[in-house]
Amino acid sequence: MARVELKNINKIYDKKVTAISDANIVIEDQEFAILVGPSGCGKSTLLRMIAGLESITSGDLLIDGVRVNDLAPKDRDIAMVFQNYALYPHMTVFDNMAFGLKLRKTPKKEIKERVHHAAEILGLTDLLKRRPKAMSGGQRQRVAIGRAIVRQPKVFLFDEPLSNLDAKLRVQMRTEIKRLHKQLETTIIYVTHDQTEAMTMGNKIIVLDKGLIQQIDSPMRLYNFPANQFVAGFIGSPNMNFIEGKIEKGNRILFKSPDITFSIPENLETLASNFLNQEIILGFRPESIYDQNNENVAWLTEKVKIEIDVIEPIGAETFIYFQANGNDICMRTTSNKEYYTGQSIHIGFDTTRLYFFDKKTGSILR
Amino acid sequence: MKKIRLSKIFFWLLLVGMTFIYMGPFLFSLSISLNAEQDVFQWPIKLIPQKWTFKNYIQIWEDLPFGRWLTNSLIISIIQTISNVFFSSLAGFAFARLRFPGRNFFFSLFMASLMIPGIILLIPKFIVLNEFHLINTYSGIILPGLVSVVNIFLMKQFFETIPKALEEAALIDGCSYFKIYWKIFLPISKPALAAVAIYTFQGSWNEFMWTVIVTTTSDMFTLPVGMNFLKNEFLVNWPLLMAGTILISLPTLVIFIVFQRYFVQGVGTSGLKE
Numbered sequence: 001m002a003r004v005e006l007k008n009i010n011k012i013y014d015k016k017v018t019a020i021s022d023a024n025i026v027i028e029d030q031e032f033a034i035l036v037g038p039s040g041c042g043k044s045t046l047l048r049m050i051a052g053l054e055s056i057t058s059g060d061l062l063i064d065g066v067r068v069n070d071l072a073p074k075d076r077d078i079a080m081v082f083q084n085y086a087l088y089p090h091m092t093v094f095d096n097m098a099f100g101l102k103l104r105k106t107p108k109k110e111i112k113e114r115v116h117h118a119a120e121i122l123g124l125t126d127l128l129k130r131r132p133k134a135m136s137g138g139q140r141q142r143v144a145i146g147r148a149i150v151r152q153p154k155v156f157l158f159d160e161p162l163s164n165l166d167a168k169l170r171v172q173m174r175t176e177i178k179r180l181h182k183q184l185e186t187t188i189i190y191v192t193h194d195q196t197e198a199m200t201m202g203n204k205i206i207v208l209d210k211g212l213i214q215q216i217d218s219p220m221r222l223y224n225f226p227a228n229q230f231v232a233g234f235i236g237s238p239n240m241n242f243i244e245g246k247i248e249k250g251n252r253i254l255f256k257s258p259d260i261t262f263s264i265p266e267n268l269e270t271l272a273s274n275f276l277n278q279e280i281i282l283g284f285r286p287e288s289i290y291d292q293n294n295e296n297v298a299w300l301t302e303k304v305k306i307e308i309d310v311i312e313p314i315g316a317e318t319f320i321y322f323q324a325n326g327n328d329i330c331m332r333t334t335s336n337k338e339y340y341t342g343q344s345i346h347i348g349f350d351t352t353r354l355y356f357f358d359k360k361t362g363s364i365l366r
Numbered sequence: 367m368k369k370i371r372l373s374k375i376f377f378w379l380l381l382v383g384m385t386f387i388y389m390g391p392f393l394f395s396l397s398i399s400l401n402a403e404q405d406v407f408q409w410p411i412k413l414i415p416q417k418w419t420f421k422n423y424i425q426i427w428e429d430l431p432f433g434r435w436l437t438n439s440l441i442i443s444i445i446q447t448i449s450n451v452f453f454s455s456l457a458g459f460a461f462a463r464l465r466f467p468g469r470n471f472f473f474s475l476f477m478a479s480l481m482i483p484g485i486i487l488l489i490p491k492f493i494v495l496n497e498f499h500l501i502n503t504y505s506g507i508i509l510p511g512l513v514s515v516v517n518i519f520l521m522k523q524f525f526e527t528i529p530k531a532l533e534e535a536a537l538i539d540g541c542s543y544f545k546i547y548w549k550i551f552l553p554i555s556k557p558a559l560a561a562v563a564i565y566t567f568q569g570s571w572n573e574f575m576w577t578v579i580v581t582t583t584s585d586m587f588t589l590p591v592g593m594n595f596l597k598n599e600f601l602v603n604w605p606l607l608m609a610g611t612i613l614i615s616l617p618t619l620v621i622f623i624v625f626q627r628y629f630v631q632g633v634g635t636s637g638l639k640e
Binding site for chain 1: 529531532534535536537538539540541545549550553554
């Protein structure tokens with residue numbers, strides 16, 4: 001039941017190093033917001049500022065309209081789940097979860113009820129008497145989440161909570177946390193460096209790089225309408241492919257680069273004509289490349305010949321890598337056709353899924 | 367195979383040799399303390415006395431104010447141990463976890479004080495305490511040993527190994543910094559605290575020099591100082607002295623046995639990686 005608002009938030013260390021510059025974010029009540037970006041982008045700093053573990057150099061942080069910049073963490077009505085769980089090793093699971101409530105002088109009976117309720121939700125009822133040492137990583141993470149739940153805070157903060165778990169458990173916890181969000185109906189702010197986690201869990205994603213917010217949007221809009229080359233490259237797995245080239249005018253308008261040249265499809269001609277004789281970056285996702293001989297798709301660009309370098313069969317799909325202008329380009333196909341290394345094929349690009357980026361600023365051209 | 371066995375034998379012999387070196391004097395004093403004869407330095411040395419007795423152990427309680435000295439020793443050692451555990455952990459916590467102006471300066475100052483030989487400080491300490499009229503009082507004996515820099519350093523080093531997230535989790539849960547120290551850091555630092563407690567108790571129990579200087583009447587003596595007065599200028603009652611010495615060494619032994627578990631942990635593992 002809380003709306004979190006960041007207004008022109010800055011974090012500058014020692015008056016020199018800027019960790020966050022001018023962050024403006026609105027996280028609505030009950031939203032599952034994700035802060036995502038590569039390591040060192042400032043996402044954890046931002047979360048820690050919301051938690052009150054890090055001071056805010058300038059700007060305003062509002063929770064439910066109240067400015068909380070100068071409030072101590074305990075007075076902000078937030079709870080946080082840490083990457084390394086941060087459970088108190090000398091306390092049992094019950095005491096770990098009850099600790100915050102005890103400090104707040106909650107009646108004993110209520111503490112018991114709340115802890116048992118949280119334990120039930122998280123499947124920890126049988127473990128309440130155990131100590132953290134005697135538990136697996138997944139169980140510890142649940143206790144850490146339980147400790148946050150019992151407090152019934154306005155906002156939940158998660159700081160890369162899944163990165164210490166193995167891959168299988170991570171996927172499982174992902175759905176669990178998502179389900180929990182639905183059950184608890186609270187605002188969650190979640191930090192991760194893993195774009196898959198971001199895409200699958202959040203309904204608002206805030207992409208950060210070098211302390212700057214790159215884009216704030218829903219997962220699918222981020223994927224389909226990236227604001228710049230960084231977001232385009234960061235969201236999606238495998239990454240979006242990028243090729244440097246030049247827009248030139250021949251008979252038609254051409255995208256020209258050493259290895260890949262094709263005429264700009266009609267739907268993009270007006271846009272491309274604005275950048276005649278300019279260097280641009282062309283972006284396209286692996287699934288927007290088709291084998292012209294195999295797949296009969298109507299909206300493709302003209303044929304481009306490439307030579308297969310590496311093949312990665314996954315099962316339901318196959319990733320084919322080839323070289324273009326010295327870059328590895330990835331193509332995804334779901335066809336059952338057998339490919340082999342060194343094979344030459346003709347590909348085409350989905351004309352509706354081509355992105356142009358400014359070579360200097362990286363921002364999208366449209 | 368053969369190599370492993372040879373090295374095993376070598377280490378075994380080394381261990382036995384070291385044990386003998388350390389245990390020898392102790393066993394010898396034990397033997398003297400049980401000797402019924404006055405002439406204990408016969409040649410060849412007899413480790414097992416021909417006539418033996420517990421008389422010396424009883425005599426110590428009857429002839430000397432041994433009970434009084436024991437009480438003095440206990441009071442002083444226990445107060446110093448508790449205060450060292452409390453203050454050095456508190457200061458260690460501050461140096462390890464709090465950011466305050468002059469933190470590095472004060473810590474360096476503390477460390478620098480370790481470079482001054484203790485013996486140089488005896489006279490200044492005496493003069494200061496004399497000004498406060500604390501000579502020949504419990505306070506006079508106890509005050510200089512209430513906290514030690516080495517213990518502060520030890521606790522600081524230990525606290526620094528505790529993950530920062532633990533402190534932050536406690537902050538969010540609603541702890542003040544003192545509560546973080548009291549409810550989180552102290553309970554998980556048992557090994558380090560045990561080490562501080564054992565070292566301090568042992569040092570305080572065996573302290574001789576300072577107590578000799580600061581006490582003037584025998585009712586303020588501690589056990590080691592009192593024992594020293596058995597050494598007359600002309601005559602030393604060795605069996606009595608040794609009986610006292612053996613008795614004195616018992617509490618340290620008991621403490622070590624009780625805390626051994628923590629102590630070994632403290633030496634072996636400095637952190638707690640969860």
